[in-house]
Amino acid sequence: MDPTSSNLGKMLLEEITPVVMILRTPLVEESCRKNGLSFIQMIQPFSNFNNIDVPVRTASDQPYRLHQFKLRLHYASDICQPNVEAAEEHLKEVVTRASDNDLTDLNSDPPQLESLLRSAESESQSSRFQIFNKELIRASSFSEHEAFDHPVACLLVVSSKDDRPVNKFVDFFNTNQFPSLLNNGAMDPKILKYYLLIHDNQDGTSENATNVVSEMRGTFGASDCRMLCINSAENGSKDWQDNPWSACNSDALLGQDLGCFLNMDDLDEIKDLMQELSSKHIIPHMEQKVRVLNQQVSATRKGFRNQIKNLWWRKGKEDTPDAPTGTMYTFSSIESQIRVLGDYAFMLRDYELALSNYRLLSTDYKLDKAWKRYAGVQEMMALTYFMLDQSRKDAEYCMENSFSTYLKLGSSGQRNATRCGLWWTEMLKARDQYKEAASVYFRISNEEPSLHAAVMLExxxxxxxxxxxxxxxxxxxxxxxxxxxxYISDQRKHAIxxxxxxxxxxxxxxxxxxxxxxxYHIGKWYAVLGIHETAIKHMMLVLACGHQxxxxxxxxxxxxxxxVQKLGKTFEVFRLQLPVISMPSLKVIFEDHRTYASSAAVDVKESLWKSLEEDLVPSIPIMRTNWLESQPKKKYKDSNICVAGEAIKVDLEFKNPLKISLSVSGVSLICQLSEKTDSVDSEVGDQHATDVDGHLSTSVLQNDLELKKLKSSWELNSCNSSIVLSEVDFTLGGCEKTKVHLAVTPQLEGVLNIVGVRWKLSGSTVGYHNFDAILEKKRVKGKRRTRKSPSSNLKFTVIKSLPKLEGSIINMPERAYAGELRLVVLELRNQSKYPVKNLKMKISHPRFLYPGSFEDIEAKFPSCLEKQIDCKLKGLHASSIQLSSNLLFSFPEDVTIQGGTTFSWPLWLRAASPGSIPLYISIYYEMENVSSDMRYRTLRIHYNIEVLPSLDVSVQINPSPSRLSEFLVRMDIVNKTGSESFQLKQLSFVGCEWEISSLPPNGTACTSQLLIAGQALSSFFKLKKCDKSTCEPTTSSLSTLVGSDVSFGPEAGVLFDISRTPLADFHRYERLHQEKAEEGDPSNIDFILIAQPQESIGGSSAPARLFCHHACHCSIASQIPISWRMDGPQALHHDFSSSFCEIGLCMTIHNSSDYVVSVRIHTPGPQSSTGQLSDATGIAQSPRLAGNQEGWYDVSLVNDIKVTSDVMGTLSGKPASLDSTAPYIWSASSSTKIEVGPMSSTKVPLQVSLFSPGTYNLSNYNLHWSLLLPSNKDGLDRDQVRQTSGTIQGHSYYLTVLQSP
Amino acid sequence: MASTACFIIVSRNDIPIYEAEVGSAVKKEEAAHQHQFILHAALDIVQDLAWTTSAMFLKAVDRFNDLVVSVYVTAGHTRLMLLHDSRNEDGIKSFFQEVHELYIKILLNPLYLPGSRITSSHFDTKVRALARKYL
Structure with missing residues (x-):
């Protein structure tokens, strides 16, 4: 690439050119002003020679030709270092002007990346930067350490109007108008001079002037003088076409009628003058000077001798202090001369010569530590390298060197550093090293004030x-x-x-x-400029900044x-980000034939309700024939049904992404209600069409469209009475979420479409959000789920208003103790005008909730449960109901709820087991005489009840050791509550085969009937087979609960009737629940414990509470199928002196199992039979004990009552009173084996021999038993856990024998 | 420990998936976006540099005033970038290597979608501990 054609080359050819200093009298300027131009401006266009042909010779007499040349013209007064502030001001003006000229529309959309890339070239070359760079470079001109800014020639101009013009010329030298550069010796005052006389033709003929010129020629030499006639033309009669001044793009001059008094001759004359000045005077002069200086330099510096001398001389100066300004070099010093030589050679484009001189000079300056000059020379070297297109590396090295050296100088070198940097960037750009150029720009920007830095960075x-x-x-x-x-330097438009x-x-x-x-910043700056709409657009994007x-x-x-406030109106935004709407949370609650009593009921899964209502509502095909088929069109299938006048609730979650609180007001739905179905169709079609269009067009357009649509719908809503919308206000704290319940109530029949939601943020900004687009998206995403779920379908068919029941259960507790029995009331209200009939109810947990009878509602609780004298059997109506986990209850036929009335029905609530229990109730009803689409509706009620554990009842039954067909019942009751104390009232035994009585037979079961929180209590009862024949007829009906009751406490209080409706019913369900494998086993018996909390007995105002606990299926069949009794004498006298005593005993063995049992009675021989066997038995009993304890829970309480497990009293520990050590012997056979048939008894005779008087414990015998199972395995399979054989230690049997007197 | 340090993991799609200010200096309000700007701009350099070497640790690739950007490019072209003002190259290298290991562990999680934001608090704690150790 030719360096001269590059940007930098052009710049250098333009900027590093000979300077012509101009001195003129005021009258000259005056004449020129008539044309609207200063003198320099007038001749400026002609100082640029693009096609001249001047022969030049290099210092070594090589001829070459200059085709292009330029002179820089400056007034003498301007030739000085520009003032820093003024330069600054000037640059600022340049930038501001550029921003005003900037034609880009700030309101338009930001540019696209592609277009930026396309326009990058032109943009970076744009005149904006060019002008600025040029100005910035000029700001560092006329420094004394560089010779190319030093004037080469001086043009002295005097007007012919001046009196005695020749004297004026002389005066120029006297009045010391020369710039300081010449005066302080930085440059040679002997300068080429050219004398020019200006004649204004409007002032008269030029005769006088010609005289002056000839006089001048006499005085200053013939060739150096010239006369210039201007203003020859008549006013406005220009005879030239293209205005030469239009090229010099000084904005201040535009618009004026430039050069109006100049005619073609004048222009030619000026052109001629400048041509002559340059080619005949300046160039030869420079050439001459180059030649002279070169000779001088060669004489003093070139050659081996000179170099040594120079080095020696420099070395001698080493001690001199640093003088960065370099004042010690005057024009006559050899260094300055070399610099002038180099610069002149550069300007004459003899780059080889320039480079060799710069090289020479740079070492000198380096040795002299004249850093500024050194940097300047380095800079020129780099430029020379560039122009020669040689050694890029060297060029860059020199630039880098120069730049950093200038920077080291501090503020004095800063301007130069900037200029150097700009040369450097241009150089890099010319070589396509843009990345490096950018980093150089960045380095410049670090050193410059913010405005310059901004331009550099851009x-x-x-x-x-x-x-x-x-x-x-x-x-x-x-x-x-x-x-x-x-922005810092107040250039907002540029910033934006x-x-x-x-x-x-x-x-x-x-x-x-x-x-x-x-x-944020764009938004803010737009706002400062007053372009609020765009400002808001940008601000919107930063609003949801949760991470900040x-x-x-x-x-x-x-x-x-x-x-927004400045905008002066409420600002409306589509999809405002504050607060965020979480679309998945969108939930629509509407009531068609399904109605809900509370929001809790809504949250229950539909499938749960469906299964509950299975046999409650008519099946679906019937439903269709009833009302759906009557509709002419099928399209309702994909829309939901709702009833006019009933609210559709929409739950929507709003989330605040910010940590600051937001106030949101006026949240409401936007709906469309069209009354005719046909119009809906078309509208829907339209909507789909526009949706498709929207996808095709840009998203922005679509959003605008959506916003417009939503807005119009909203306006329609607000002035339309057919839709009633709820409005919600709320405040969201930082990062909070709120579920907002919105409602819309259509008042007319038709098709309702919920379109979106609208809210107001902080009272000024209105946000819109549409729903259907999201659904659209969903549908696309989830291909598997083609069918929309009903809750997300926002289209409704509104049908005529219908009666609707509202229901609740009065005094439903939120928590209760297990076993608590209560009477609650179901209340149903009919708000409409029409009656409803055919009520049915289904309850999910009849174990907990059971419908009572209508009379119960006035009954006094709990006394209504007490046993009455005229005890008649109730609850028979329930006996026919199939026991299942759900309960279907039909209200009596005659029950109708008239419009505007309330209907109550009692329900029994019993907290059956601890835990959190959900209760579902569904009530079915039919509309009476309403010719409507819908014939029936259901009301769904849901309650959650938390049941705390209270009394824990466990029963153990053991066969009585003393009597056959009698059982001991041990009941352990633990109070597991934290604070409640219970008064035990009654234990009822269900069934008529057995009779229960308290163990101490005086009627009270235990000493204390009060059970304090945390305590446990054991009480004992006796169970005896009763032979009452009165029971016989009732045993056939299982549901009829007849039993025997035992009252706790000394005063025989009123007993509760367990055969009456709630208790009996609940017992049935309890039985069902506690059902075990061996159902129908007659040996299984049930108990009901009834208790009352302590405070309710005290007659307090709190409602009386009753607790009943059911222990069902307690088996009387123990694991061991046999029981036995030892019969014989307890005490007798015997004369041991005569013989030992033989005593006959009889053992009765009863088999309570269904199989034949083989029993072997083993009595030990005389060796091991000692009276002190009790220890051994004590050990032996432990495995059996553990076996017996199975099924017992561990009663580990703080105040642990010692649970005495030896109920039978047979296995007491050490018999302390065993004073006799004398042995006894089981006589007769040591082992007897017998077989006992099922459910029968056998007697076995035994004999024991005693040798001394004393008290004996005859317990050291064993019974081995084994079941003789039938060959078929069914019996075994049914219950594997049952033991088939075992060994039992004998019961203790005390026998006292005294020496007979 | 460096007074200013900002660690960021950039996915192959140039999305930051993890950010942490690990410097000991008091966190300044405007620092967050400045750091992002510098790191984001440095991606341009990384883009060129990553293919010139087989090493994963690219050392200091870019600087802005006195802040240096060091980068470590994983095989999957996830870039671990550290903006720092200290010149402890060995420490930074070790830091990157250990974080890379942690990152691989994150990747091994079958529930983690590569290229999504790393939200594991365990990862965060570990990275901060490593920063304290090495930087």
């Missing part, structure tokens, strides 16, 4: 965009940095432009902090509200 960003491949993220980042700087461009990079990425920052800190969230939110 250029850097474009460099990143232009690099291959484009580095978009860097581009975005630098644009943001730049925008930030622009930068951020907007950056947006294209960050659009749609997941870097949340970045997005928030960019959108509280302070930032508050800031964002506050600014958003401020902007």
């Amino acid at each position: 250029q850097a960003s474009y460099c990143y965009l232009l690099s291959k491949p484009p580095m978009l993220r860097k581009y975005g980042f630098h644009l943001v940095l730049s925008g930030n700087r622009y 432009r930068a951020y907007r461009s950056a947006l294209s990079v960050y659009k749609g990425n997941a870097w949340r902090y970045i997005n928030d920052h960019v959108h 800190s509280i302070a930032t969230q508050e800031l964002f939110f506050r600014d958003f509200l401020q902007i």
Whole structure:
């Protein structure tokens, strides 16, 4: 690539050119002003020579030709270092002007990335940057350490109107108008001079002027003087076509009628003048100077001798202090001369010569530590390398060197550093090293005030965009940095432009902090500019910033509200992000034939209700024939049914993503109610059509469309009385979620469509959200679920209003103790005008809840349960009901609930078992004389009751050791409550085969009938087979509960009747629940324990409570099928002096099993038979004990009552009173084996021989038994756990024998 | 420990899946977005650099003023990026290697969808502990 055609090359050819200093009198300026131009402006266009042909010779006499040349013209007064503040001001003006000229519409959408990439080239080359860079470079011109800014020639201009013009020329030298550069010796004052006389043709003829010129020629030399006639034209009669000044794009001049007094001759004359000045004077002069200086330099510095000398001389100066300003070099010093030589050579494009001189000079300056000059030379070297297109590395090295050296100088070198940096970036750009260029821009930006830095950073960003491949993220980042700087320096439009461009990079990425920052700032700046609509659009995007800190969230939110306020109207947004609506939470609750008593009932799964209502409601096909088929069209299938006048509730969850609280008001649904079905169809069709369109068009358009649709629907709603909408206000704290219950009540028949929701945030912003789009999405996503669930279907067919029952259970407790029995009342209200009939009810847990009879409602509880004298059997109507887990109860036929009345029905509640128990009740009813689509409805009631454990009853039955067909019943009662104390009232035994009585036969079961919290109690009863024949007829009916009761406590209180309806019914269900494998076993018996809490007995105002506990299926059959009794004398006298005593005993063995049992009685021989066997038996008993204890729970209480397990009293520990050690012998056979038939008894004679008087415990015998099972295995299979054989230690049997007197 | 350090894991789709400010300096309000900007911009450099070497640890790839970006590119082109102001290259390398191991463990979780945000608090604790140890 030709360096001269690059951007930098052009810049260098333009900027590093000979400077012509101009001195003029005020009258000259005056003449020129007539044309609206200053003198320099007038001649400026002609100082640029694009096609000249000047022959030049290099220092070594090589001829070449210059085809292009340019002169820079400056007034003498301008040739000085520009003032820093003024330069700053000027640059600011340049930037501001650029922003005003910026044509991009700030209201339009941010640019797309593709278009940015396309326009990157032109954008980075845009005049905006060019102008700025040029101005920035100019700000560092005319420094003394660089010779190319030093004037090469001086143009002295005097007007012919001046009196004695020749004297004026002389005056220029006297009045010391020269710039300081010449005066302080930085440059050679002997400068090429050219004398020019300006003649204004409007002031008269040029005769006088020609005289002056000839005089001048005499004084200053013939070739150096010239006359220029201007303003020859008449006013406005321009005879030239293209305006040369239009090219010099100085904005201030535009619009004026430039050069109106100049005619073609004038222009030609000016052109001629400049051409002559450059080609005949300046270029030859420079050439001459180059030649002279080169000779000087060669003489003093070139050659081996000079080099040594130079080195030696430099070394001698080493001790001199650093002088970075380098004042010690005057124009006559060899260093300055080399610099001038180099610069002149550069300007004459003899780059080889320039480079060799710069090289020479740079080592000198380095040795001298004249850093600024050194840097300047390095800079020029780099540029020379560039122009030569040689050694890129060297060029870059020199630039880097120069840049950093300038930076090291601090503020004095800063301007130069910037200029150097700009050269450098241009150089890198020319070589397509955009990435490096960008980093250089970035380095410059670090040193510059914010405004300059902003421009630099923006250029850097474009460099990143232009690099291959484009580095978009860097581009975005630098644009943001730049925008930030622009904003700091009050250039808002630039700032916005930068951020907007950056947006294209960050659009749609997941870097949340970045997005928030960019959108927030754009929004804020737009607001400052007063473009609120766009500002809000951007602010909206940062609102849902849950990841930010509280302070930032508050800031964002506050600014958003401020902007909305400034907008001056309520701002309406489609899908406002605050608060967030969680769409999956959308739940529609509507009542068709299914109605709900409470919201709790709604939450229950539909399948649960369905299974409960299975045989309650007419089956579905019947339902269809009833009302659905009467409808002419099928389309209702996919819409829900609702009833006019009844509210459709929509539950929607709002979530606050922020940590600050939000106030939301006026939340309401948006609905469409169309009265005619046909119109709905078309509308729905339309909607689908637009949906399809929407998908095709951009999402923005679709959103606008949706918003418009929602808005219009909302406006329709608000002025329409056919829909009643609820409004909800709430405040959401930080990160909170709220479920909002919204309702819509259609008042007319038709088709209702719930479209969306609308809410107001902080009273100023209105958010809209539509529902159907989400459903649409859902459908696309879940292909498997083609059928929409009814709760998400938002289309309803509204039918004529119908009666509706509302129901509740009065005084339903939330928690109860297990066993608690209560009377609760079901209350049904009919709010409509029409009566309902055919009521039926289904209860899910009849064990807990049981319908009473209508009379119970006035009954006094619990006294109504007490036994009455005229005890008649009730509850027979229930006996026919099949016992199942659900209970279907039909109200009497004549029950109808008239419109506006309330109907009550008693229910018995018994908390059967501890836990959290859900109770479901479904009530079916039919409408009377309503010719409606719907014939029946159901009311679903749901309660949850928490049941706490209270008394724990366990029963153990053992056969009585003393009597056959008598059993001892041990009842362990543990009070598991925390605080309640119970008064035990009554134990009832269900059944008529047995009779129960308390063990001490005086009537009271135990000493204390009070059971304090946490205590346990054991009481004993006796169970005896009763032979009463009165029971016989009733035993056939299982449901009739006849039994015997035992009252606790000394005063025989009123007993409760267990055969009456609630107790008996509950008992049945309890039996069903506690059912065991051996159902129908006659040996299984049931007990009911009735207790009352302590405080209710005290006659307090609290409602009386009654507890009943059912222990069912207690088996009287123990594991051991046999029981025996030892009969014989207890005490007798015997004369041991005569003989030992032989005593005959009789053992009666009873077999209570269904099988034949073989029993072997083993009596030990004389060796082992000692009276002190009790220890051994004590040990032997333990495994059996453990076996017996199975099924007993572990009563581990704090105040542990010693549970005496030896109920039978047979296995007491050590017999302490055993004073006799004398042995006894089982006489007769030591082992007897007999077989006992099922359910029969056998007697076995035994004999024992005693040798001394004393008391004996005859318990050291064993009974081995084994079941003789039948050969078929059925019996065995039925109950595997049952033992088939075993060994039992004998009961203790005390025998006292005294020496007979 | 470095006074400023911001650790971020960028998925292969250029989405940050884990972010942690692990510096000991008091967290400044505007630092969060600044760090994101720098790290995001550094991705451009990583994109070029990752294919020039077979090493996973790319050392310092980018700088912004006195903040340096060190990057570790996993085989799956997940980038572990650390913005720091200390010059402890060995420590950073060890840090990256150990975090890489943790990240692999996360990947092994069958319930973790590669490229989704890492929400495991255990991971977070471990990373912070490693930062304390190495940085």
